Amino acid sequence: MSHMVRNVGAALMAVMIARSAGFAQSATEGLYKAKCQMCHGEKGMADSGAGKSMKVKPATDPDVKKMSEAQMIEAVKNGMGKMQPYQGKLTDAQIKDVVGYFRTFVK
Template structure:
């Protein structure tokens, strides 16, 4: 009986450790963008934030930003660029794909 209790508590512990990882992996592009990117780029990607103005960010929906290929966008997010932080260590490739898809929806 005691053994079973230990097994159950271990299972609960493992689930508590593993589940949040799955929850973030399932995050959608708009959620990820709002939580990780909007501080600089603004919720709509236009860069209308104090930080965005300071960094002179271009509007991610502009023709200039949209002319980058999916691979280029992915590379910028994964490896960073200039003052743009790298997200390769913080986000999964699937999450970065979601972000690229989201950036495409910003196209004007």
């Protein structure tokens, strides 16, 4: 009986961990949608009205593709071109997460 309780407990713990990982991804995606998508587009292609009018480069642009994660984090923190700085508006962890999400579009 104690083995069964232990197995059920382990299974419940695994489900809880999987759900929290899904929530973290959803939170980052939501952050991207709220703060970045209006200019960078749904998939990083800068195909929104604002992105086109400000001539934002898409994630597939060679200049964007060659940027390191650290360079992208600095650009988000301090602003770049017409992009406003997000330091003090987003935490360092949020900036890192949203950059990681954007980098999934860089191919």
